Amino acid sequence: MKSAFLAIVSFLALSAKAQQTVIPLYKGAAPGSETWTWSETENDSNIYHAHTIFNISKPTLTVYPPDSTVWPTGTAVIVCPGGGFHSLSIMQEGYAVVKWLQHKGITAFLLKYRLIHTIGGDPYKQENEDRSKNVDRQEVVAMAIADARKAITYVRQHAADYGVLPDHIGIIGFSAGGTIAASCAYHFTPEDRPDFVAPIYAYFPPMMQGAVPADAPPLFIAAASDDTYGLETHSASLYETWIKSKHSAELHIYSKGGHGFGMNEQGLPSDSWRDRFADWLKLEGYLKPITDKKPHAMEQAENFANFQKYFENLLKTDWPWLSKYADANATVPPPAPGEKRVVFMGNSITENWGNMDSDFFKRNDYISRGIGGQVSSQMLVRFREDVIDLHPSVVVIEAGTNDIAENRGPISLENVFGNIVSMCELAKANGIRVVIGSVLPASDFSWHRGLEPAEKIKTLNRMLAAYALRNHLVYVDYWRALVMDDQKGMKPELTLDGLVHPNLSGYKMMEPLVKEGIEKALAH
DSSP states (O other), X not given: OOSSSHHHHHHHHHTSOOOOEEEESSSSSOTTOTTOOXXXXXXXXXXXXXXEEEOOXXXXXXXXXXXTTSOOOOOEEEEEOOSTTTEEOTIIIIIHHHHHHHHTTOEEEEEEOOOOXXXXXXXXXXXXXXXXXXXXXXXXXXXXXXXXXXXXXXXXHTGGGGXXXXXXXXXXXXXXXXXXXXXXXXXXXXXXXXXXXXXXXXXXXXXXXXXXXXXXXXXXXXXXXXXXXXXXXXXXXXXXXXXXXXXXXXXXXXXXXXXXXXXXXXXXXXXXXXXXXXXXXXXXTOSOOSOSSOOHHHHHHHHHHXXXXXXXXXXXXXXXXXXXXXXHHHTOOOOOTTOOOEEEEXXXXXXXXXXXXXXXXXXXXXXXXXXXXXXXXXXXXXXXXXXXXXXXXXXXXXXXXXXXXXXXXXXXXXXXXXHHHHHHHHXXXXXXXXXXXXXXXXXXXXXXXXXXXXXXXXXXHHHHHHHHHHXXXXXXXXXXHHBOTTSSSBOGXXXXXXXXXXXXXXXXXXXXXXXHHHHHHHHO
C-alpha cells in the first residue's frame, strides 16, 4: 500500500521481467560439429569461482527487447562474451552488457557460440593447461566466427519481428568474443555484414587483419595499456589499419583497467568505456528513437514518479492529506430524515474497494474515504473532517496494515491499537456506531520485504476483536475469509498483487461480511 491508486499496483505488475526467447542458430546439428554431444553448463564451480558457461555444442541467440520505459531505437547488438574459446564470461561480458543495451533502447541478442569441449567440469583449469601445451584452437575459432555470421544473418532476416532496422545491426565482443566481432568486419556477405563492430580488448593480431573491405563497417575499439595479454597493441593496430584505409574508427586505450574489465566497476577511467560507446553510437545515428510516441511503460513510469513526488511533498505540507476529500466533503449534504449514512475510513484497501466495485458503494449509498498508504495516526488526524463532519450513522474502520508495514517508520502494535481505539471513541462520542474491520492477511509487503507481518496481523486482530467484544462494537473478520491454509498470506485467487490488495473476487468475499456488520451495528 505504498501508493494510493490501482494504476500503481498495475504498473508494478507490468514491470516484471518478461521471459526471454532463445533461438537455435541451426536446424539440427551445427555444421562441423555434428558429432558433439556434450551439454551446455552454467555454474561457478571452477578454480576462480567465476560464473561462466561452457560446453556449448548447440549455438543459440537469446533475445532481450529494449527496456519498455525508454525510447526504442530500432538498433540491434549481438553480444559475444569472452572466455578464451573455452567458456563464456557470462556476467560482466554478457548479462550486464545486455541490460545496459536494453536501457539504451537497443534490442540485445546474446550469442552463445561453440566452445572447446571441457573435460572435468572446470573450463578455466583446462584453458590454462591448453595454453601451456599450445593446443590449437583454430578449428573452434572458425566455428565461433561462423556462429556470429549466422547470428547477424538471422537478425537481419527477422528484423521486422523484433522491431529492428535491417541497417542498424551491430556486434560487440570481449576478448575472444572480440576476436569474433572483429572477424565479422572482414569477408562478409550482404546478409551477414555488421553495420558496426565493437571489439573490446580483443585478441586480433595483425596477421588476422588483412585487407580492409571497401564497405567496411565503422569500429569502436577499447582496451587498457596494462592488459594482461598485451592485447592493447592489437587494438591499436586494428585502429591504424582502419584509419589508413580511410574508414571510420574510434579508439580508447586506458592506462589502467587490465584485461576483462567488461562492465566491472573498478573506480578507474576504464569504467567509462561504455559511456564513450554510447556517445559513439549516438554520433553514428544508432541511438535515435524510431518513433515520436512515448512508450506506454515510459508514461506509466513517469506518472508513477510524479505521483511519488507529489505524495512525498504532501507529507510535508498536508501530512494527513486533509485536502484529499475536502472538495468532495463540501458537496455532501446533511443526512435526510431517516437516512442511515455509512462512511468507510481506511487505507488503499478501502480506496481500491470504492474504485474496483463502485456499484457496491453506490447501490448501498456508502461513502468511501480511503487513502492509499496511510497509517492509523494519519487516519486519526483526519477522522473529524472525513467522518464526523459527514454525520454518518455508521463508520467502518479499516486500519493497521500500513502501520505493520512501517510506512511512516516503526510503531508498536499497542500504539496502532490505541489509534484505532481513539477513532472508535471519537465516533461513539458523536453518536456514530462503529464497525471495526480486521487487518487483511499478508505474508509480506512488496514495498518493504522481510518484515514477516503474519503474526503481527493476527495479534492486532485479536486485540481489535477483544476490544469490540468488551465495548459492544461490531467486528468484521475479513482475515478468516481471505487467508490461506498456512494462516499467513491471502489466497492467491483473491489478491490483485499476490500479497496485500484484494482483487474484485476478494472484495466480493468481503462485501456480504461488511454489509452484515453494518446492519448489525444499525440494529443496536
